Amino acid sequence: MPRSTPRAGASHRATLRRSVHLFREFRYEQPDPARFYTALATDSVAQVGSYAELDDAVLLDVGGGPGYFRRAFEGAGATYVALDADVGELAGTGEIHPRTVLGSGMALPFGDGSVDVCYSSNVLEHVPEPWTMADEMVRVTRPGGLVFISWTVWYGPWGGHETAPWHYLGGRRARARYRRTHGREPKNRFGESLFAVTVADGLRWARTQTGGEVVDVLPRYHPWWARWLVHVPLVREVLTWNLVIVLRRR
Structure with missing residues (x-):
């Protein structure tokens, strides 16, 4: 896979210090989501801005959720449009903003080539047809525009989300264990709102799709020198954590 070809925009330094900071913030996803997602959003703007x-x-943020x-993206000057399938997620910060659309990522309610950047963070593993969604993201992006897709890798330490690390024994077993332990279903229910999406799946899609030129494939939260991970079968599934595929629309 090719290395990045950054364009004018915000600088992004994938240093070890940045990686340590992000991994520390993961601890707050459940107890303090505002802290976690604000840190991730700030980093995302810099990362996306290094390509476009x-x-x-x-x-367009596919699966935009709360604000x-x-x-972060509006602070960088973008006209931000959010799409989500869940009204509750869209209203997570107390209000639903303008330029917010309720719909499915697998059938985006936008015309061909209608956005400059199509972005999705940690959503692909929550839809039953992830590569249909990826194809849709390419479709709605204008020629020359950027597609940025990122997801939590199934065999990584956080692949089962709140059911981790028991997902290594199988998603359904991990879900059943969570239900027995907590007396309720997890938010991310394997087979319904959580699916096993691997690095190999993403690389296969990147090779076979025809709508965009692959600009970059990398582990999202790792320092720049850890790019080699995506080229090592098996190892990449466990150590990548989160994979990013960046395309330029043909």
């Missing part, structure tokens, strides 16, 4: 100019760009990413 965000100022005056129309950016943490909105504030």
